[in-house]
Amino acid sequence: MTGSEVLKTRAGAFRHEHLDTVQSTNSELMQRARNGDPGALWLTASRQLSGRGRRGRGWMSERGNLYASLLLIDPAVQSQTGSLPLVAANAVERAIAASLPGLTRITSIKWPNDVLIEGRKVSGILLEAERLADGRLAVVIGIGVNVSICPDSAPYPVARLSDYAAGADASMLFARLFETMSEELAIWDKGAGVSHTVERWRRAAHGIGERITVNLPNAQVRGRFSGIDDDGMLRLETDEGTRMFAAGDVFFDN
Numbered sequence: 211m212t213g214s215e216v217l218k219t220r221a222g223a224f225r226h227e228h229l230d231t232v233q234s235t236n237s238e239l240m241q242r243a244r245n246g247d248p249g250a251l252w253l254t255a256s257r258q259l260s261g262r263g264r265r266g267r268g269w270m271s272e273r274g275n276l277y278a279s280l281l282l283i284d285p286a287v288q289s290q291t292g293s294l295p296l297v298a299a300n301a302v303e304r305a306i307a308a309s310l311p312g313l314t315r316i317t318s319i320k321w322p323n324d325v326l327i328e329g330r331k332v333s334g335i336l337l338e339a340e341r342l343a344d345g346r347l348a349v350v351i352g353i354g355v356n357v358s359i360c361p362d363s364a365p366y367p368v369a370r371l372s373d374y375a376a377g378a379d380a381s382m383l384f385a386r387l388f389e390t391m392s393e394e395l396a397i398w399d400k401g402a403g404v405s406h407t408v409e410r411w412r413r414a415a416h417g418i419g420e421r422i423t424v425n426l427p428n429a430q431v432r433g434r435f436s437g438i439d440d441d442g443m444l445r446l447e448t449d450e451g452t453r454m455f456a457a458g459d460v461f462f463d464n
């Protein structure tokens with residue numbers, strides 16, 4: 211399907227537009243924000259020509275998987291937006307779990323917002339924010355889910371939905387995500403409900419108590435992952451004491 215529609219959920223009205231091909235659903239939505247879009251807009255695409263991942267990496271974007279982004283304008287005061295990655299992770303984890311009938315408790319979230327099936331990455335989330343010329347804050351939540359294809363080479367184990375749910379398809383998954391994201395945003399309540407968001411995230415957390423390596427742009431730090439604080443920062447117990455991280459790539463030491 212290519213076109214646009216307005217759909218109402220219990221948490222409000224969101225528009226949805228689907229395009230066959232874009233460079234990147236994230237880039238397209240940020241450009242629309244710069245051009246004055248009022249937000250609450252989902253954009254999905256069948257494929258991306260320049261799909262982007264975290265830390266400047268590419269994101270394999272061939273037909274068959276879900277590529278979806280949500281544009282929010284002024285979703286909260288800026289000091290509260292740091293917890294949006296957890297909101298997004300909760301929504302994606304629930305949408306994926308609901309797509310796996312009969313298979314319970316095989317999904318989890320790796321800090322901050324990779325969703326895993328049986329410990330293997332099935333989804334990545336890229337959040338981008340920009341202060342617009344008119345002073346509004348534009349936030350784009352970009353979500354990629356491996357539905358029927360997996361990248362050939364990835365620095366971590368990967369999964370695809372179709373190996374667990376025969377007939378899984380991107381539009382069915384998006385319909386679930388549309389609902390769960392709206393519900394998780396309502397729970398988060400512009401940051402006023404962050405404690406509920408953090409609690410929900412903790413219930414799905416992967417590997418609390420395990421030994422991990424946090425990769426930073428110029429360093430690696432090893433320790434025991436002891437959870438997240440009330441703002442969603444990762445807590446690492448190292449030989450030198452407790453360290454907190456707002457960003458970084460987590461690898462589990464097996």
Ligand code: BTN
Pocket residue numbers: 233234235236237258260261262263264265267269276277278279324333334335336352353354355
């Ligand atoms: C990651 O590196 O784990 C994040 C990947 C995010 C990919 C999605 S696909 C839809 C949206 N558009 C993009 O260009 N990237 C995000």
